[in-house]
Amino acid sequence: xGGEGSGSGKFIDPVGVAVSDEGxxxxxxxxxxxxQVFTLQGTFVRQFPTVVSGEEKMKPHGxxxxxxxxxxxxxxxxxANFAVQYNSQGRVLRKFDLQMTWWLRGVAVDTRRxxxxxxxxxxxxxxxxxxxxxxxPDGTLVRTVGQQQGMKYPQYxxxxxxxxxxxxxWDKSCVYVYNExxxxxxxxxxxxxxxxxxxxxxxxxxxxxxxxIVADYGNNRVEMFDKTGKFLKHITTDMKxxxxxxxxPQGQLVVTDVEKNTVSIFHxx
Numbered sequence: 001x002g003g004e005g006s007g008s009g010k011f012i013d014p015v016g017v018a019v020s021d022e023g024x025x026x027x028x029x030x031x032x033x034x035x036q037v038f039t040l041q042g043t044f045v046r047q048f049p050t051v052v053s054g055e056e057k058m059k060p061h062g063x064x065x066x067x068x069x070x071x072x073x074x075x076x077x078x079x080a081n082f083a084v085q086y087n088s089q090g091r092v093l094r095k096f097d098l099q100m101t102w103w104l105r106g107v108a109v110d111t112r113r114x115x116x117x118x119x120x121x122x123x124x125x126x127x128x129x130x131x132x133x134x135x136x137p138d139g140t141l142v143r144t145v146g147q148q149q150g151m152k153y154p155q156y157x158x159x160x161x162x163x164x165x166x167x168x169x170w171d172k173s174c175v176y177v178y179n180e181x182x183x184x185x186x187x188x189x190x191x192x193x194x195x196x197x198x199x200x201x202x203x204x205x206x207x208x209x210x211x212x213i214v215a216d217y218g219n220n221r222v223e224m225f226d227k228t229g230k231f232l233k234h235i236t237t238d239m240k241x242x243x244x245x246x247x248x249p250q251g252q253l254v255v256t257d258v259e260k261n262t263v264s265i266f267h268x269x
Contacts, residue, residue, distance in 0.1 A: 069087075
């Protein structure tokens with residue numbers, strides 16, 4: 001469902017997606033500077049602007065649900081980067097500033113510790129450095145993860161049921177896996193279009209079994225790997241530009257496509 005536009009149910013660059021425990025789909029409709037909410041049947045429910053303060057709105061990049069049904073959104077205005085917590089109706093609950101960069105960010109929530117995990121890329125195109133920042137909800141930095149492994153452009157991030165931190169690196173076409181304390185476990189990589197290879201991976205999520213699902217943007221497909229990084233299968237190979245992925249409570253997979261400006265829901269895969 002969707003299509004390009006600024007009316008209700010239309011998108012311009014749907015670059016982030018999350019699903020609540022109640023089964024509502026929250027889509028970061030970036031260039032329209034809003035979040036749109038849908039049922040798992042694709043029915044439009046409501047929308048709200050990604051307000052930072054007053055009249056100022058940001059372009060939302062990444063979105064993630066916390067343990068209380070609120071939505072964390074990372075995004076940018078023309079002059080700043082922010083992390084903002086909204087309730088499910090779009091009221092700002094809290095926010096904190098992030099370092100200004102021009103690179104897209106992702107966000108995940110560690111619901112056990114109530115930590116907010118945000119990717120960050122600094123530097124210019126020829127010399128990017130990436131890391132994951134772990135914050136308390138008040139914006140206090142707890143730790144950073146990933147610098148030692150040479151991350152370049154970590155864009156999307158998720159946590160599995162065991163608390164492991166899983167990060168896709170767009171620049172290096174690989175996926176990093178860390179334990180909940182940020183200790184490096186392993187990575188899987190292989191740039192290309194063959195089975196198990198990735199080309200500019202974007203969105204990432206896990207299913208209940210711990211399998212890792214990756215939006216393989218450069219190859220126009222969505223891939224599934226097991227929890228050790230072993231390739232299992234192609235979930236779909238007929239996307240145009242798959243970007244964000246999220247898992248719904250009953251196992252439905254939600255995928256956004258930024259070329260077609262659509263959201264797809266897969267009930268079986």
